Every structure is written in C-alpha cells, then in structure tokens.
Amino acid sequence: MRADTSDMPEFSPRQNAVLEQALRLLVEGGEKALTTSGLARAANCSKESLYKWFGDREGLLAAMIAHQASKVRTFERSGERLTDDLLRDHLELFARDLLVVLAGDVSLALNRLAIGQATREGSKLGKLLLEHGRRQIDRRAMALIDQGKRAGLLRFDNADAAYHTLYGLIVSDLHVRMLLGEPGLKDNARQAERAVGSFLTLHGTQKQSADVLGVSAGR
Numbered sequence: 661m662r663a664d665t666s667d668m669p670e671f672s673p674r675q676n677a678v679l680e681q682a683l684r685l686l687v688e689g690g691e692k693a694l695t696t697s698g699l700a701r702a703a704n705c706s707k708e709s710l711y712k713w714f715g716d717r718e719g720l721l722a723a724m725i726a727h728q729a730s731k732v733r734t735f736e737r738s739g740e741r742l743t744d745d746l747l748r749d750h751l752e753l754f755a756r757d758l759l760v761v762l763a764g765d766v767s768l769a770l771n772r773l774a775i776g777q778a779t780r781e782g783s784k785l786g787k788l789l790l791e792h793g794r795r796q797i798d799r800r801a802m803a804l805i806d807q808g809k810r811a812g813l814l815r816f817d818n819a820d821a822a823y824h825t826l827y828g829l830i831v832s833d834l835h836v837r838m839l840l841g842e843p844g845l846k847d848n849a850r851q852a853e854r855a856v857g858s859f860l861t862l863h864g865t866q867k868q869s870a871d872v873l874g875v876s877a878g879r
Contacts, residue, residue, distance in 0.1 A: 671727065675713050678703040679727040682720065687769045694720075718784060725792040728766055732757040734800040738824050742811040747804075748856060754801055755830045755852030761842030771839060798823065803862075814863050827836050827853035 670677065681703040685693045700707045714720040734754050761767055770789060777783035802823045808814035816822035819822075830852065838844055845851050 671723070674705075675723075678705060678713070679724050682724050683728065686724070686773075687765045690769075690774055691762075691831045700825075718788070718847050721785065722788050722792045725770065725788055726796060728770070729760065729793045729796045731761050732797050732800075734804045742807055742813065744813060747808050747811070747813050748860065750804055751826070751856040751859065752852045754804070755826075755855050756848050758789070758797070758827075758830055759845060759848040759851060762831065763838055763848075768838060771835075775839075798827075801826070813865055815865055823860065826855070826859045829858050846854070850874060 682694060682699050685698060685702060696707050696710055699711060699720075710720065732754065734750060734763045765819070770785070770793075774783075774786040774789050777785055802819055805814055805816075805823055805826070806819055809816065809819070814822070834845065834851075
C-alpha cells in the first residue's frame with residue numbers, strides 16, 4: 661500500500677525543507693517573523709527562489725498549509741483488495757496522524773493566528789487554512805470511506821455526513837481545548853482506536869460491526 665498523493669502538493673525535498681523552515685519561523689516568531697528575507701536566510705536560499713517556487717506571500721502561506729496537511733496520511737488502493745483489517749488500519753492511521761498534526765505547535769500557531777485575524781478586513785489566512793488544509797484532508801479521507809463502501813465494508817447514505825461523524829469521533833472538542841492551552845492527548849493511538857471502533861459500529865456492514873464488537877469485548 662502507498663500513501664494517497666492524488667491531491668497532495670508536489671514539492672521537491674528542497675522545497676519541503678524550506679517550508680519546514682517557514683513553519684518554524686512562524687511558530688517561534690509569529691507572523692512578523694515570516695518575511696521573505698528572514699526565510700531566505702533561515703533556509704539558505706535566495707529570495708528569487710522563494711518567489712519562483714511559491715509566488716507571493718499568500719502563495720507561500722498556502723504552500724505551508726498544504727505541506728502541513730499532507731502529514732495526515734490516508735492510503736490509496738495499489739492492486740490489493742480492501743479488507744476489514746486494511747480498512748481499520750487505514751482509518752486508524754488517518755486518525756492518529758490527524759490528532760498529532762492538530763496538537764502540534766505549527767497547527768496551533770496557524771489556527772490561533774487565523775482566529776486573531778478573523779475580523780481583520782482583507783485577511784485570507786482563515787480561507788487558506790480551510791482550502792489548503794482542512795478540505796485537502798477531508799477529500800482524501802472521504803475517498804477512503806467511499807472506497808470502503810464500494811468494497812461492501814461500510815454503509816451510509818451520505819459520504820459527507822459519514823465522514824464528519826468520523827471526524828467528530830476522532831477530534832471531539834480536543835482541538836478547541838488545545839487552542840485554549842490545554843495539552844494534547846498522551847495516547848493518540850488509543851483515542852484513534854476508540855474513534856474508529858465507534859465509527860465502524862455505526863457505519864460498518866453487519867460483518868464489519870460484529871468484528872469490531874468482538875475485538876472490543878475481548879479487551
């Protein structure tokens with residue numbers, strides 16, 4: 661199996677390294693620290709390269725957000741049949757990655773900055789976070805649950821509603837609490853396992869739900 665890259669940004673290793681430096685500057689110094697000159701120095705590259713790769717400041721922010729969102733993995737089918745176990749593994753991987761990314765300093769800094777700018781005329785950070793962050797993650801995860809339905813492992817009438825049930829089970833109010841300063845979970849794997857188990861109980865086929873309940877009862 662391989663990571664789903666159908667809508668991930670295609671950055672080179674060098675560009676990814678520059679984006680990591682940009683995210684570090686944002687976390688450590690806030691929006692004012694993220695200047696073209698400062699990033700060029702931190703990443704040991706020219707300002708011309710930054711403009712060539714990412715365009716203007718909005719393009720750089722979009723690339724930073726997309727790069728961060730790409731750390732939440734799902735998987736695409738590479739010839740093998742999707743089974744109960746593979747579906748559960750893929751969903752739990754997605755859930756763990758989502759919790760790790762949301763709890764990270766970068767995600768928290770970006771979201772706090774966007775919230776602080778929400779009433780500022782002309783601010784686009786919130787829109788960029790939605791389009792290049794959350795929606796990118798949503799599309800990949802919804803493709804996975806659609807694949808689960810086609811394989812006869814999931815049942816639902818509305819993929820969007822089913823996905824938002826999964827997202828809510830994974831995240832609950834954790835992200836809001838972390839934005840307010842509460843530390844993240846100590847056991848993301850356990851939270852992911854519980855959330856996916858509940859999702860499969862709600863939306864799994866009869867066989868899938870029985871398997872999940874049997875595993876839970878045996879713990």
